[in-house]
Structure formats: structure tokens, C-alpha cells
Amino acid sequence: MAKAFPFTAIVGQDEMKTALLVAAVDPSIGGVLVFGDRGTGKSTAIRALAALMPKIPMGDGCSFNCNPDEARSFRCPRCADGEAPKTRMSPIPVVDLPLGATEDRVIGALDLERALHDGEKAFEPGLLARAHRGFLYIDEVNLLEDHIVDSLLDVAASGENVVEREGLSVRHPARFVLVGSGNPEEGELRPQLLDRFGLSVEVRTPQDVASRVEIVRQRDAFERDPEGFTKKQQRKQGKVRKQLQIARELIDEVEVPAQVLESAARLCLALGTDGLRGELTLVRTARARAALDGRTTAELDDLRALAPSVLRHRLRRDPLDESGSTVRIDKALAELDAAA
Amino acid sequence: MDEQEARWLDAELAAACVMLDGHALGGVRLRARPGPVRDFWLQQTRALASAERPWRKIPLHCSESRLLGGLDLSATLRSGSPVVARGLLADADGGIGLLCMAERATATLTAPLAALLDDPVLRIEREGVTAQHPCSIAIIALDEGVDDEALTPALAERLALHIDLDTLGVAVLDDFSLTRRDLEAARLRLADVEIDDDAVASICRATLALGIDSPRAAILAARTACALAALAGATRVGGEQLEQVLRLVLLPRATRLPAPPEEELPPEEEQASAEESPQDPPPPAPEQDGPAPEPEGDDQSRQRSKDELDDERLLDAAKAVLPADLLKQLVAGRMKSRRQRSAGKSGAQQRHLLRGRPMGSLAGDPRSGARLDLMATLRTAAPWQRLRGPSPGGARLRVEPDDFRVVRFRQRTQTVTVFVVDASGSAALYRLAEAKGAVELLLADCYVRRDEVALIAFRGDHAELLLPPTRSLVRAKRSLSALPGGGGTPLAAAIDTTSELLEQLERRGVSPAYVMLTDGRANICRDGSAGREAATEEALTAAQQLRLRTTAPGMVIDTSPRPHRSADRLARALDARYLPLPNADAAQLQAAVRQVAA
Numbered sequence: 001m002a003k004a005f006p007f008t009a010i011v012g013q014d015e016m017k018t019a020l021l022v023a024a025v026d027p028s029i030g031g032v033l034v035f036g037d038r039g040t041g042k043s044t045a046i047r048a049l050a051a052l053m054p055k056i057p058m059g060d061g062c063s064f065n066c067n068p069d070e071a072r073s074f075r076c077p078r079c080a081d082g083e084a085p086k087t088r089m090s091p092i093p094v095v096d097l098p099l100g101a102t103e104d105r106v107i108g109a110l111d112l113e114r115a116l117h118d119g120e121k122a123f124e125p126g127l128l129a130r131a132h133r134g135f136l137y138i139d140e141v142n143l144l145e146d147h148i149v150d151s152l153l154d155v156a157a158s159g160e161n162v163v164e165r166e167g168l169s170v171r172h173p174a175r176f177v178l179v180g181s182g183n184p185e186e187g188e189l190r191p192q193l194l195d196r197f198g199l200s201v202e203v204r205t206p207q208d209v210a211s212r213v214e215i216v217r218q219r220d221a222f223e224r225d226p227e228g229f230t231k232k233q234q235r236k237q238g239k240v241r242k243q244l245q246i247a248r249e250l251i252d253e254v255e256v257p258a259q260v261l262e263s264a265a266r267l268c269l270a271l272g273t274d275g276l277r278g279e280l281t282l283v284r285t286a287r288a289r290a291a292l293d294g295r296t297t298a299e300l301d302d303l304r305a306l307a308p309s310v311l312r313h314r315l316r317r318d319p320l321d322e323s324g325s326t327v328r329i330d331k332a333l334a335e336l337d338a339a340a
Numbered sequence: 341m342d343e344q345e346a347r348w349l350d351a352e353l354a355a356a357c358v359m360l361d362g363h364a365l366g367g368v369r370l371r372a373r374p375g376p377v378r379d380f381w382l383q384q385t386r387a388l389a390s391a392e393r394p395w396r397k398i399p400l401h402c403s404e405s406r407l408l409g410g411l412d413l414s415a416t417l418r419s420g421s422p423v424v425a426r427g428l429l430a431d432a433d434g435g436i437g438l439l440c441m442a443e444r445a446t447a448t449l450t451a452p453l454a455a456l457l458d459d460p461v462l463r464i465e466r467e468g469v470t471a472q473h474p475c476s477i478a479i480i481a482l483d484e485g486v487d488d489e490a491l492t493p494a495l496a497e498r499l500a501l502h503i504d505l506d507t508l509g510v511a512v513l514d515d516f517s518l519t520r521r522d523l524e525a526a527r528l529r530l531a532d533v534e535i536d537d538d539a540v541a542s543i544c545r546a547t548l549a550l551g552i553d554s555p556r557a558a559i560l561a562a563r564t565a566c567a568l569a570a571l572a573g574a575t576r577v578g579g580e581q582l583e584q585v586l587r588l589v590l591l592p593r594a595t596r597l598p599a600p601p602e603e604e605l606p607p608e609e610e611q612a613s614a615e616e617s618p619q620d621p622p623p624p625a626p627e628q629d630g631p632a633p634e635p636e637g638d639d640q641s642r643q644r645s646k647d648e649l650d651d652e653r654l655l656d657a658a659k660a661v662l663p664a665d666l667l668k669q670l671v672a673g674r675m676k677s678r679r680q681r682s683a684g685k686s687g688a689q690q691r692h693l694l695r696g697r698p699m700g701s702l703a704g705d706p707r708s709g710a711r712l713d714l715m716a717t718l719r720t721a722a723p724w725q726r727l728r729g730p731s732p733g734g735a736r737l738r739v740e741p742d743d744f745r746v747v748r749f750r751q752r753t754q755t756v757t758v759f760v761v762d763a764s765g766s767a768a769l770y771r772l773a774e775a776k777g778a779v780e781l782l783l784a785d786c787y788v789r790r791d792e793v794a795l796i797a798f799r800g801d802h803a804e805l806l807l808p809p810t811r812s813l814v815r816a817k818r819s820l821s822a823l824p825g826g827g828g829t830p831l832a833a834a835i836d837t838t839s840e841l842l843e844q845l846e847r848r849g850v851s852p853a854y855v856m857l858t859d860g861r862a863n864i865c866r867d868g869s870a871g872r873e874a875a876t877e878e879a880l881t882a883a884q885q886l887r888l889r890t891t892a893p894g895m896v897i898d899t900s901p902r903p904h905r906s907a908d909r910l911a912r913a914l915d916a917r918y919l920p921l922p923n924a925d926a927a928q929l930q931a932a933v934r935q936v937a938a
Binding site for chain 2: 037038039040041047096097098099100101104105106109110112113115116119121124126127139140143167183205206207209212213215216217219223224
């Protein structure tokens with residue numbers, strides 16, 4: 001199987017990389033949308049994420065990725081009914097939703113083999129089950145068929161997959177971090193789907209010779225010798241994995257000072273974002289970034305660093321506004337600084 | 341060597357590269373009409389590989405389950421347990437996929453291909469099948485597009501080599517001088533070919549100078565350079581390869597000409613100089629066989645004041661061998677509308693939505709023309725197998741007519757609202773600005789309804805499609821605010837342009853509607869001559885023709901200060917709604933358009 005390009009060797013694109021890591025630290029932030037020019041390494045970065053994932057406890061032999069340490073109500077029917085399964089450590093799953101996937105494989109359906117062979121009605125879990133507690137990656141998210149988007153939206157919102165089809169009636173937990181990438185020129189996202197993402201990142205092409213040369217160089221080196229190249233990055237990759245693991249443990253202890261909370265509120269007010277979601281996500285990302293940094297107190301800088309990603313897609317959009325959301329956020333941030 | 345021969349040699353190099361290092365280079369985008377030239381190229385290219393190497397045609401109608409693989413119905417029924425059918429792509433592993441009529445391919449076809457070029461693993465999650473196949477293929481996309489039709493950019497940019505055989509004559513066709521054995525030898529060398537930092541830097545500088553945004557282009561160019569060096573028998577990339585890469589990979593992607601040397605040569609002159617002086621460029625590469633004289637080239641570049649000169653020389657050389665019409669296109673239109681081009685395509689890409697959205701399946705008879713939902717049928721039949729017992733014919737599975745499930749589709753049609761704006765003197769005098777404001781409001785409305793919009797403006801002696809159907813309202817607004825007023829009212833021309841566009845849209849399967857903002861006082865005929873009487877006559881005839889040619893609903897918004905007979909007559913001839921707007925009330929306008937488009 002082809003090796004994935006290592007995460008740590010990706011040139012530039014810091015906003016995207018930070019956003020992905022932050023979402024991995026705190027899944028409740030709610031997913032990352034990466035939109036931007038072609039060829040900027042969107043899918044490369046996301047596919048590279050899999051190699052960075054720390055291990056988490058999972059039920060042995062459970063095909064729904066249940067956490068044996070969690071309350072019964074959060075587990076799949078099988079793990080909830082009988083004895084709690086044995087625990088095995090495995091990396092956080094990163095599941096790819098390939099193009100052309102059909103609904104039955106996404107949400108799960110009747111197990112055909114067993115139905116045909118034994119005349120048994122059994123449920124065969126789909127991609128949503130496999131992505132539970134991990135990442136679900138959709139490349140070209142704007143090309144996804146509407147009916148699949150609809151099933152995803154519902155599950156992403158409720159954290160539970162309810163299957164009622166072909167005489168089956170199954171429900172199982174499916175909490176996952178939705179990661180999508182796409183090119184805005186190929187179509188915009190439905191607002192409902194856009195709303196499901198906690199962070200939205202814009203990637204652009206580097207416009208200087210040096211970074212372009214670096215990109216070509218890295219890619220060339222990787223393709224000539226994928227094994228050797230990956231090995232060279234192993235130490236750096238290991239460091240990031242460790243960092244993620246520590247941050248995931250640390251996150252509950254991170255405190256957010258009143259000053260940061262207030263700034264978050266003021267920022268949202270200044271930009272006129274709808275609802276509290278933006279504010280909440282701002283605070284969560286600030287906390288996750290502090291944890292990534294190994295600190296137990298979130299700072300204003302944490303807030304500032306990810307504010308554009310958090311708020312970009314939440315601004316009430318004026319379809320005729322040419323300046324774009326990023327500019328408005330930057331302006332609001334500058335005003336915030338001036339007021340402080 | 342004349343220009344045609346040089347281009348044929350380039351085409352040969354492209355063929356050799358893709359057969360040498362196919363998957364890494366993505367493939368070839370071949371722009372050519374069907375004909376002897378294209379057939380000969382394909383035949384020669386195919387001969388470069390051994391017969392065992394897969395060479396699969398991917399027809400346009402190829403269904404998703406045939407392309408990617410899925411459940412094999414007959415085998416499943418025979419054996420009584422699910423049998424996986426390999427798709428066309430899995431069969432093409434290690435070889436070439438030939439995408440025919442690539443300009444018409446929808447995202448159903450192109451998106452999986454693009455994904456495969458990124459990562460040579462075919463992942464299948466469909467029809468109850470979960471599978472992974474290694475699938476490292478190269479694509480040869482046969483692009484016959486004219487005008488705005490072209491291969492979708494998402495796939496085009498993943499194919500390293502872009503060649504155009506359209507203007508080549510049969511006279512230059514010649515058997516490829518490279519043979520299968522040359523390729524074998526080159527393949528052995530390829531892993532050792534080096535590309536130094538200077539070469540990479542000069543590729544990257546060229547991408548910046550030519551306005552190529554995607555870093556993928558630079559990566560592909562570097563790989564192509566290595567392949568070319570291996571073919572030339574060299575172990576490192578030299579200046580010769582860089583020139584070839586520029587012609588084969590970078591220039592076809594150019595969105596602007598490099599800035600400094602000549603600013604505003606009229607296209608004709610450029611063309612002439614390209615044709616007249618083929619001896620100017622350093623003789624294009626393929627003539628010199630054997631190892632390239634790189635030490636010399638290296639010295640040269642070192643002597644010259646760093647790389648800049650070197651790059652300039654490269655670009656100059658390439659410009660001289662450019663096909664004349666490419667240069668013309670670049671100078672004429674593309675530079676100013678780079679964004680426009682790509683965004684204009686987005687409309688075309690979204691068309692794949694039109695094939696309808698499956699609404700789940702329901703019991704039904706597949707013979708009535710509906711499509712059988714295989715999985716649903718099998719699933720319905722499955723639980724009953726024990727009860728039904730073995731079938732009389734000996735088949736393992738008994739499927740009864742009641743089990744049949746067919747797919748339901750819901751067709752969602754896209755609406756395109758075409759705005760036809762009168763920017764003539766008479767309208768400008770009254771309230772072009774107000775009309776502009778009103779259109780802006782309407783645009784926002786279209787955004788809410790996810791409609792596409794197009795904009796036609798007319799003034800002076802002609803009408804012009806300012807904005808092909810798009811969803812980008814920013815662009816619509818921009819082209820609207822840049823619209824100057826003044827001049828005559830060529831109403832007939834405007835109606836003709838409108839009806840052409842409407843017809844085109846209907847052929848595509850979208851439902852168009854139009855909104856014409858004018859005072860209806862035509863005074864310019866189709867041929868450009870002035871005269872109110874004749875122009876009005878012509879306009880009314882044109883209007884009647886429009887009515888016959890399309891079924892699109894329309895509306896005429898009278899922008900004259902007082903409701904005027906001429907606009908009313910126009911509306912009647914068009915069989916469109918007439919809406920006098922003595923005082924431009926934007927909200928009223930908005931409501932009216934909503935009614936028409938609904």
C-alpha cells in the first residue's frame with residue numbers, strides 16, 4: 001500500500017496544520033473544513049494525519065469503536081448489553097469517505113453475506129461506525145451527493161447513527177470529527193453543512209520561489225524513496241504524536257482566564273456572529289491550543305491565532321461583499337487590541 | 341526545422357514520458373479533433389509499451405459501478421453469496437486509461453480519476469462492497485472541446501503533459517524515433533536522474549512568471565524533466581529538458597505572459613514573428629540525440645549573471661515555438677479574465693447534479709424503464725431464502741417479482757436567471773444606476789435560491805455576454821458596476837444574444853428565465869445602422885423569434901420614467917411579463933422577478 005506523505009514535511013500552511021491538530025486535541029470543537037486553491041496539499045495534510053494519531057482504548061472485537069471505560073449508554077448495543085469487552089489500544093481512526101460511496105456503506109446496512117447464506121438479519125456497520133471517536137474525511141466535500149450529505153448532517157449533529165431500513169432497526173454511537181476539503185470554484189457548500197464545521201481554513205498557493213522550490217524538493221525526495229523519507233521524519237512525527245497525546249490529557253486542566261473569555265465575547269459581538277456557537281468554539285480552540293503548547297492557562301494569543309478559522313464561516317455573509325470574511329476578522333482583531 | 345515538425349516531436353516526447361513514468365506524471369491532455377493525426381499518435385504511443393500493458397478506454401457513459409466496481413449480480417445470484425466485480429479502473433492498473441470526449445466528462449467520471457492520480461489506491465465503499473485495489477494508472481484525456489468546453493480543471497491540472505495536435509497536418513506525421521527499447525533503457529536510468537536546485541528554482545520561477553498558481557504544476561514539471569532527461573540518456577536535468585518542460589507542461593497552463601520583455605505588442609505582430617523566425621530559438625531539443633551537452637550549459641549559466649538571464653532565455657525560446665493562436669489567446673483575452681475562466685466552468689461542473697438525486701428505492705417493475713436497485717432487491721429477497729427453499733432451476737437464490745426494487749430519482753433542475761441590461765444612452769440618461777442597484781438586489785435573491793445568474797448588456801452597436809452563467813455574485817456585481825452607459829440601443833442584437841443563450845441553457849438541461857431591463861426604444865439595427873423605425877421593427881421580429889425558439893419565461897422591466905408603449909409592445913412580442921417601474925422600487929422589482937423564476 002502506498003505510504004502517505006508525512007505531516008511534518010508539509011511546507012508552510014500553518015493555519016491548516018494548527019487547525020487539524022487542535023481538532024484532534026478536542027473533538028468537541030467540531031471538525032475542520034479546508035477550502036482553497038488546487039494543489040495546495042489539502043488532502044495530503046489530512047491523509048497524513050492518520051500517522052500522527054495517538055492510541056486510545058477500544059473494545060476488543062467491537063466493530064463500533066466503543067470505549068469500554070465509558071458509560072453504557074454511550075456504547076453500541078452489543079457492548080452495552082453483555083460484559084464490557086476487553087480493552088485494546090489502537091490509534092484514533094481516520095476514515096476516508098471515498099467518492100462514489102453509496103448510502104448503504106456510509107450508514108451501514110443489512111449484511112448481505114449472512115442474509116444470503118444463513119437467512120439471518122444482521123447489521124453490517126458502515127463508515128460512520130468505523131469513524132466513531134475518530135475522523136471522517138471527505139475529499140471534494142462539495143461534490144458529495146446530497147442524500148449522503150443529509151445522512152451525515154443528522155449523525156454529526158446527534159452523535160448517534162439510527163438505521164431504520166431493510167427491516168433493521170439499529171442505533172449506535174457515531175461521534176466523529178468531520179474533516180472536509182474542496183475547491184470553492186467547484187461549487188459552494190450548503191449552509192447546513194458549512195455550519196457543522198467548527199473551523200474553516202482557507203489555503204492559498206505560496207507566491208514566492210523559495211517555498212515553491214521547497215515543495216517540489218520535498219515531494220521529489222518523498223517519491224524517490226518513500227521509506228527513507230518517512231523514516232527521516234519519524235522523530236519529528238513522534239514528537240507531534242507525543243504532543244497530541246499530552247495535550248489530550250492536559251486539556252481538561254487548562255484554565256481560561258476571564259480576560260480571554262471577555263475578549264472572545266467582544267470579538268463575536270463586534271463581528272455580529274449568530275448565536276453562541278462561535279464564542280464557545282473560540283474558547284475551546286484557545287484551550288486546545290494552550291494544551292498543545294503544554295500550558296495550563298489559555299492566553300490571548302491562543303484566541304487570536306485561531307480566531308479567523310473559527311469565525312470565517314460564521315459571519316453573516318453579504319453575498320456581494322468582495323473583501324471577504326478574513327479581512328473583517330483581522331480588522332476586528334486589530335480593534336480588540338486597540339481597546340485592550 | 342519548421343514549427344509543425346517541432347510540435348510533432350514534442351508530441352512524441354509527451355507520449356514517451358507518459359509511457360515511461362505514467363502514474364507519476366498523471367498523463368496527457370491531448371487536445372485534438374478525432375482524425376488521422378490523433379489516431380496515428382495514439383497508435384504510435386500504444387506501440388511504445390508491450391501489449392500486456394493495460395490500455396483501457398473509459399467511455400463517457402461508463403456507470404459508476406462499472407468504473408469503480410461493485411456487486412456482480414449474476415455471480416452473486418449463482419453462488420448465493422456476494423461476489424465482487426472488479427471495475428474498469430482496477431483492471432487498468434499499471435496501464436493507461438483513455439478518457440474519450442474528455443470535455444464532456446462529468447464529475448462522476450473525473451473525480452475518481454483525479455483521486456486515483458493523487459493516491460494510487462482505489463477505495464470502494466458501495467453496494468455492500470468494501471475493497472481496496474492498487475491502481476496506478478495514467479490518463480490520456482482526449483479533449484475535443486471547442487470554445488468554452490474543456491476538460492474539467494480538477495483533472496486537467498493533474499495531467500502533466502498538455503499537447504495540442506489540432507493544427508498539425510498529416511504531412512508531418514512520422515513514426516516515433518523512440519522505440520520500446522529506448523524506453524526500457526530510460527526506465528533503468530530514471531531512478532538515478534538528478535534534478536539540481538537551480539533547475540527546480542528555474543521551474544518555480546517560470547510558474548510564477550506565467551501566473552500558474554498550483555504548486556502541483558511545478559511538481560509535475562520537475563518529474564517530467566527527470567523523465568525527459570532519462571529519455572535523452574542523461575543522468576541529470578539540463579537546460580534542454582527545461583525548455584521541453586516549459587513547452588509541454590508549463591506554457592499550456594500559462595494564465596499570463598511573463599511581464600518584462602515586451603508589453604503590448606499587438607497580437608498580429610507576435611504571430612508574425614513567431615512564424616517568421618523559427619531559427620531564433622535554440623534548435624528544439626529532440627534533434628540532438630545522445631547525452632545532452634550539460635557541462636557546457638552549466639558553465640554558461642554560471643557565467644551569465646545568475647539565473648535570471650537563463651530563465652529569460654528559456655521563456656524567449658518557448659515563446660518563439662508557441663503555437664501562434666495560443667499567444668493570441670493569451671494576449672487577447674485570457675490575461676484579464678483568468679479567474680473568470682475557471683469560475684465560469686464551475687457552472688458546468690455542477691451540472692452533474694442534474695442527473696437527479698436518488699430518493700431511495702421502492703417496489704416496482706424494472707421493465708418499465710426504471711433502474712433496478714440491485715442491493716435493495718437482494719436485501720429484500722435475502723431474508724426469505726430459507727422459507728422459499730431451493731429454486732426449481734437449481735439457482736442458489738430465489739428472487740421473486742415482488743422483491744424487485746427500483747431507484748427513484750428526483751430531478752432537481754438548476755435555474756439560471758439571465759439579466760439583459762440596457763446600457764444605452766437613453767437608459768443611462770434616465771436611470772442606469774438605479775437599474776444596476778435593482779439588479780444587485782435581484783442577485784442577492786438569486787444567491788438565496790442558489791440560482792445561477794448570467795448578464796448580457798447592450799449599448800452602442802452590439803450586445804455582449806458580460807458574464808456566462810455563474811454562481812459567483814461577486815463577479816456579477818463587479819461586471820455590472822464596471823458597465824459603462826451611453827450609445828445607441830441595439831435591441832434586436834440584444835434579443836438575439838439572449839435567445840442564443842437561452843437555447844444553449846435549455847439544451848444543457850437547465851431551466852433559464854430572463855429579465856430584460858430596458859425602455860424598449862430601439863434605434864440601432866442588427867447591421868449597425870441607425871434608425872428608430874427599422875430598428876424597432878427588427879427588434880419586434882427578433883422578439884417573436886425568441887418566443888418561438890425557447891420556452892423560457894421572461895419579464896420586461898420598463899426603465900423609462902413614464903411607462904412607455906414601446907416597452908409594452910416588446911413585452912407582448914416576447915410574450916413576457918411587462919412591469920413598468922415609474923419609480924424604481926427595488927423591493928417591488930425583487931418580488932416580481934421571484935414570481936417569474938419560480
